[in-house]
Amino acid sequence: MSAETSYYVPAQSRWPIVATVGLFLTVVGAGSVMNASSAGESTGMSWLTFMIGALIMAYMLFGWFGHVIQESQQGLYSEQMDRSFRWGMSWFIFSEVMFFAAFFGALFYIRVLAVPWIGGEGANTSTGELLWPEFEATWPLMVNPNNELYPGPSALISPWGIPLLNTALLVASSVTITIAHHALKDGDRGKLTLWLGATIALGVVFLYFQGYEYVHAYNDLDLTLSSGIYGTTFFLLTGFHGAHVTLGTLMLIIMFFRVRKGHFDKANHFGFEATAWYWHFVDVVWLGLFFLVYIL
Amino acid sequence: MSAVIDNPSHDDHEHHGPTKGIARWLFTTNHKDIGSMYLWFSFAMFLVGGCMALTIRAELFQPGLQLVEPEFFNQMTTMHGLIMVFGAVMPAFVGLANWMIPMMVGAPDMALPRMNNWSFWILPFAFGLLLSTLFMEGGAPNFGWTFYAPLSTTYAPDTVTYFIFGVHMMGISSIMGAINVIATILNMRAPGMTLMKMPLFVWTWLITAFLLIAVMPVLAGVVTMMLMDVHFGTSFFDAAGGGDPVLFQHIFWFFGHPEVYIMILPAFGVVSQIIPTFSRKPLFGYHSMVYAVASIAILSFIVWAHHMFTVGMPLAGELFFMYATMLIAVPTGVKVFNWITTMFRGSLTFEAPMLFSVAFVVLFTIGGFSGLMLAIAPSDFQYHDTYFVVAHFHYVLVPGAIFGIFAAVYYWLPKWCGRMYSEPLAKAHFWLSFIGMNLAFFPMHFLGLAGMPRRIPDYALQFADFNSISSVGAFIFGATQLLFLYLVIKAIRSGEPATDQVWEGAEGLEWTVSSPAPYHTFSTPPEVK
Amino acid sequence: MRSRLVKALSLLLSAIYAADVSAEYGLNMPRGVTDISHSVYDLHMTIFWICVAIGVVVFGVMFYSIFKHRKSKGAVASNFHENTTIEIIWTIVPVIILVVMAIPATKTLVEMYDTSDADVDIKITGYQWKWRYEYLGSGVDFFSNMSTPKEEIYNAQEKNENYLLEVDNELVVPVGKKIRFLITANDVIHSWWIPDFAVKKDAIPGFINESWTRINEPGVYRGQCTELCGKDHGFMPVVVRVVEQSEYDDWLAQKQEEAKAAAELAKLTFTLEEQMERGEKVYATNCAACHQPNGQGIPPAFPSLVGTEIATKLLDKHIEVVVDGVAGSAMQAYGGQLSEVDIAAVITYERNAWGNDTGDNVSAKDIVDYKNK
Numbered sequence A: 001m002s003a004e005t006s007y008y009v010p011a012q013s014r015w016p017i018v019a020t021v022g023l024f025l026t027v028v029g030a031g032s033v034m035n036a037s038s039a040g041e042s043t044g045m046s047w048l049t050f051m052i053g054a055l056i057m058a059y060m061l062f063g064w065f066g067h068v069i070q071e072s073q074q075g076l077y078s079e080q081m082d083r084s085f086r087w088g089m090s091w092f093i094f095s096e097v098m099f100f101a102a103f104f105g106a107l108f109y110i111r112v113l114a115v116p117w118i119g120g121e122g123a124n125t126s127t128g129e130l131l132w133p134e135f136e137a138t139w140p141l142m143v144n145p146n147n148e149l150y151p152g153p154s155a156l157i158s159p160w161g162i163p164l165l166n167t168a169l170l171v172a173s174s175v176t177i178t179i180a181h182h183a184l185k186d187g188d189r190g191k192l193t194l195w196l197g198a199t200i201a202l203g204v205v206f207l208y209f210q211g212y213e214y215v216h217a218y219n220d221l222d223l224t225l226s227s228g229i230y231g232t233t234f235f236l237l238t239g240f241h242g243a244h245v246t247l248g249t250l251m252l253i254i255m256f257f258r259v260r261k262g263h264f265d266k267a268n269h270f271g272f273e274a275t276a277w278y279w280h281f282v283d284v285v286w287l288g289l290f291f292l293v294y295i296l
Numbered sequence B: 001m002s003a004v005i006d007n008p009s010h011d012d013h014e015h016h017g018p019t020k021g022i023a024r025w026l027f028t029t030n031h032k033d034i035g036s037m038y039l040w041f042s043f044a045m046f047l048v049g050g051c052m053a054l055t056i057r058a059e060l061f062q063p064g065l066q067l068v069e070p071e072f073f074n075q076m077t078t079m080h081g082l083i084m085v086f087g088a089v090m091p092a093f094v095g096l097a098n099w100m101i102p103m104m105v106g107a108p109d110m111a112l113p114r115m116n117n118w119s120f121w122i123l124p125f126a127f128g129l130l131l132s133t134l135f136m137e138g139g140a141p142n143f144g145w146t147f148y149a150p151l152s153t154t155y156a157p158d159t160v161t162y163f164i165f166g167v168h169m170m171g172i173s174s175i176m177g178a179i180n181v182i183a184t185i186l187n188m189r190a191p192g193m194t195l196m197k198m199p200l201f202v203w204t205w206l207i208t209a210f211l212l213i214a215v216m217p218v219l220a221g222v223v224t225m226m227l228m229d230v231h232f233g234t235s236f237f238d239a240a241g242g243g244d245p246v247l248f249q250h251i252f253w254f255f256g257h258p259e260v261y262i263m264i265l266p267a268f269g270v271v272s273q274i275i276p277t278f279s280r281k282p283l284f285g286y287h288s289m290v291y292a293v294a295s296i297a298i299l300s301f302i303v304w305a306h307h308m309f310t311v312g313m314p315l316a317g318e319l320f321f322m323y324a325t326m327l328i329a330v331p332t333g334v335k336v337f338n339w340i341t342t343m344f345r346g347s348l349t350f351e352a353p354m355l356f357s358v359a360f361v362v363l364f365t366i367g368g369f370s371g372l373m374l375a376i377a378p379s380d381f382q383y384h385d386t387y388f389v390v391a392h393f394h395y396v397l398v399p400g401a402i403f404g405i406f407a408a409v410y411y412w413l414p415k416w417c418g419r420m421y422s423e424p425l426a427k428a429h430f431w432l433s434f435i436g437m438n439l440a441f442f443p444m445h446f447l448g449l450a451g452m453p454r455r456i457p458d459y460a461l462q463f464a465d466f467n468s469i470s471s472v473g474a475f476i477f478g479a480t481q482l483l484f485l486y487l488v489i490k491a492i493r494s495g496e497p498a499t500d501q502v503w504e505g506a507e508g509l510e511w512t513v514s515s516p517a518p519y520h521t522f523s524t525p526p527e528v529k
Numbered sequence C: 001m002r003s004r005l006v007k008a009l010s011l012l013l014s015a016i017y018a019a020d021v022s023a024e025y026g027l028n029m030p031r032g033v034t035d036i037s038h039s040v041y042d043l044h045m046t047i048f049w050i051c052v053a054i055g056v057v058v059f060g061v062m063f064y065s066i067f068k069h070r071k072s073k074g075a076v077a078s079n080f081h082e083n084t085t086i087e088i089i090w091t092i093v094p095v096i097i098l099v100v101m102a103i104p105a106t107k108t109l110v111e112m113y114d115t116s117d118a119d120v121d122i123k124i125t126g127y128q129w130k131w132r133y134e135y136l137g138s139g140v141d142f143f144s145n146m147s148t149p150k151e152e153i154y155n156a157q158e159k160n161e162n163y164l165l166e167v168d169n170e171l172v173v174p175v176g177k178k179i180r181f182l183i184t185a186n187d188v189i190h191s192w193w194i195p196d197f198a199v200k201k202d203a204i205p206g207f208i209n210e211s212w213t214r215i216n217e218p219g220v221y222r223g224q225c226t227e228l229c230g231k232d233h234g235f236m237p238v239v240v241r242v243v244e245q246s247e248y249d250d251w252l253a254q255k256q257e258e259a260k261a262a263a264e265l266a267k268l269t270f271t272l273e274e275q276m277e278r279g280e281k282v283y284a285t286n287c288a289a290c291h292q293p294n295g296q297g298i299p300p301a302f303p304s305l306v307g308t309e310i311a312t313k314l315l316d317k318h319i320e321v322v323v324d325g326v327a328g329s330a331m332q333a334y335g336g337q338l339s340e341v342d343i344a345a346v347i348t349y350e351r352n353a354w355g356n357d358t359g360d361n362v363s364a365k366d367i368v369d370y371k372n373k
């Protein structure tokens, strides 16, 4: 239980409303880009809306976080405030866990239940017999129930090439960020900079390989978003993971610049820690992906 | 944008009063301002969603198509459900949380005040987007508030894209709001306010917030899958590519069932505050109340498929979900029994908050009973997707969630604005609502049992009489809400001044501060014995 | 306000009274005509009365305190707020009650799931907005559309007693036989329901759900689609005629005859007038729901067919759209639903009605040729 007697209540702030407008324009823009391109119409204005929204969001992020950093540097934050941030970040990560859980759950349901049912297993024998007589349930699904509408992939990505390498990269990056964190706690700025930089490098290389693998899948393997449920789950899971790695890497880069500017001290460095938590989370999701999407 | 330290050692707080004009509301970081905005927004949405309900009821007043075409009817049903759930009930509870939780735990404000403001302001934009689809080509979403694929993917109007992004925005808002509530409760309690001393409203919100953080991302996940199916050629919900439309329902209801408890747990909290006050007697079984709420929340994660008894699940699944659903009656029963035992041998008075709370207990229980009947899988084959289900959920939502909100508003309004509402007007509001609401929703049980499906714009002749009664009731209930609006405004502008204690039997930190509560409450934490 | 209230209340009272007098006003679930529906009804009533009993006890205590323990009657509050014994009791007792409910429920459910050893297999497919019934193994296959005229729906004409619950082709099944339903859908999810059988199963596109019934009494039983399936979800009734076995056999034989005769028809040629007449009927039952009786459609969801490229010029495209449908849209492939004669007729109709006046006369042979291409 807290014993502090002083609370910090921030003054009025324009950032939330700026953030709202930015978010609104971004999603309206994105939505109309999608609608217009699905209908084969011009997307110029929609892209413009989207870009304006995204720019406002970027402006807001710099402004808002900049402001928080400034407050923190001024020593306005008590230990209690620090704990609020910690709770906030932990529960945010929990919400991300649940977001991925939805996709992992979908994968589980498809593999264990839906695809076998279409193949006529379980109580649903007539589904296979009457509706999909040609279809054979296998995983990964190379031939889809309606292979004209959704032509299946011609080959798959072997887990033991790039994916294994990527696993090594991410696991290593979790180690390097921890080393950096310890260095920060020890006040060893040089070591901190070095290992933080190494983490960023590992993240970037990971992303490069991931992109390379996608290109390979699209160009050589006919493994695409529309190659049936295997491609669907593969790209959605790895894609959202990749997006999170990108975000994590950006956060790390920002931390890197903050370290260079002399921010953080041995005791107060929650921004750094939050980034590290996030990075570990992204790493754990990858391990799940590696086992459930690539290997099994 | 200079940072101001709210430093309580300067005992002078003059410069912390609200700024004037629109800027106060746009930029505010004050939990009371934000709470008020949530409440007003919610009421506006209640009126909009209610007008849609009245459109439905007017069309269903007699058989035949007279006012609206089927396409538009489906849009009304869908938007009514969405707006009431996400626009009226949830924001109202967040508004109450904003106002009351800091005061009840002895905190100066919410833990993350700027994010708090952001959570609110996303909502008007999200609903603006959603409502604007009514005026777009192709019309608003028309696939029900449960938006089952593939009706909501392959066969949906183009506006489904904006619907999806609207849901994303609401999700972001809810998750941030919930994070804020949790951080406030876990971190901002005054010294001595241990978890087991917290008022039940705070407890129920803590658990609600947990549910929100756990399931809103799942909703975001499922609408994202829809988006991919609509625009990017994936096949989550299409058997032709190896997917399954029923997958949508599993993910949706994994969100959807906890969602219905999100809409009732804070009302449980409100009623648990009010009944002891007007019984002048401490709440019976405080500990078991807390455990009951926690059990309901945990169970709510393993019952989702009771909405899907007819989709053709394997027998074992059917049985599991039936048994798990039935179990929820036990902790809910504990709560009902505790409320009643609290009243037993009390010294009861029946001001408006108490009237709404007593009606809540009775009518929610009736809704719970019909819920239990729905939980019996073989019988649910008969009830499913009929007006019996509509009757069930309006009984738990209207005299449940909505009456809970009314009770809370009457109970705390004097604390918010320092003035009393008019008790005779409030009693009129109660009785007219009570009559109107029962008239509107009770006959729906008969309609459903007799076989009237839900979501239809026209019906067979044998359903005519109960439908017209129901429509009359709906209009009575709806019109009564204008009285509520009037009496709240009247109270704010010219009500009698309220005392600090307000209610004779009231206990808790919020009653120790002046009425109206100062703009910044506890800048020095109070000591809780 | 008051007069409205009085009106509403008197309405309610009269309705309850009327319910007593005439069985027409269902207040309760029908008992139905199958053993399963009887079990379900009994289960429903058992649980209902248990709930009523609990309600009486719980609300009884509550109203007792409301009347006896009022402050205005001088009641003084006591201060008790915990009692472990009673709390344990009121946790255990509901559990026991639930177990009592779960036993018959489980039994009935297990029975419902036993689809083995059926005498007749019928595949039911939901379409926007009609049902298709295929008698597996006998070659009988037809669609069932709602037959209530638009005039009744739009209040231009008196509504008949089976308003909205009547179809052009009923599902006919024999009494006393175990009938297995294989339920699926072609586009979106529908749900097939006959209250009197206590059979309700969702029709999921791409999957087949099984269900069964054994009906004890001949008669006509009516139900509706119960899963929101788009615009005309409310206009998608299910009608089943239950007949004696011999009558069923005759009916089946006659249906098989009709199918043969329809195939013969394809060899004949028709004049434009004959085509228009047939086409108009086909259009009204199959197409008007979306493209509207006047051909204007409901843009943008359902396109107009008046004066458009496809309906006036591109004949091949026209045939293609109708026969194969448009993938990923509500426009179904009618090639498998309508006979070649009907398709030819409806296309001819569309090309000549509403001022399209192309003079084209599409023959069944054209359709056969297209299909064989």
Ligand code: HEA
Pocket: B146, B260, B261, B263, B264, B306, B307, B325, B326, B328, B329, B330, B332, B333, B334, B336, B364, B365, B366, B367, B368, B369, B370, B371, B372, B374, B375, B376, B380, B383, B384, B385, B389, B392, B393, B396, B397, B400, B401, C051, C054, C058, C094, C095, C097, C098
């Ligand atoms: C606030 C919202 C809320 C709440 C609290 C509940 C509470 C419950 N609901 Fe409800 N429900 C909805 C909102 C809610 N529901 C909505 C919106 C839908 C429809 C969604 C849609 O399709 O659009 C729905 C639909 C729905 C269905 C699906 C019906 C169908 O579509 O076929 C089922 C089935 O099991 C169900 C069951 C229950 C049960 C068992 C409870 C239980 O929690 C009730 C427990 C309470 C009691 C039982 C009463 C008090 C207890 C006692 C006095 C103790 C003693 C009692 C006994 C031992 C019997 N609900």
Ligand code: HEA
Pocket: B046, B047, B048, B049, B050, B051, B053, B054, B056, B057, B077, B078, B080, B081, B082, B084, B085, B088, B089, B143, B144, B145, B146, B390, B394, B397, B398, B401, B402, B440, B454, B455, B456, B474, B475, B476, B477, B478, B479, B481, B482
């Ligand atoms: C919290 C949630 C909530 C609330 C409060 C309500 C409130 C009401 N609901 Fe409903 N409802 C749902 C949640 C809710 N509902 C959901 C989730 C569905 C399912 C949707 C779906 O199937 O997808 C549904 C569906 C639903 C249906 C079934 C539609 C169908 O199946 O086609 C009906 C039909 O009568 C209905 C009626 C009403 C009525 C009359 C009210 C009344 O209580 C409303 C009263 C309020 C007002 C009327 C507004 C205030 C008054 C004014 C603005 C003044 C003007 C009025 C006059 C002058 C008279 N609702």
Ligand code: CUA
Pocket: C126, C127, C129, C189, C190, C191, C225, C226, C227, C228, C229, C230, C232, C233, C234, C236
């Ligand atoms: Cu078909 Cu509803």
Ligand SMILES: [Cu+2]
Pocket: B256, B257, B260, B304, B306, B307
């Ligand atoms: Cu539920």
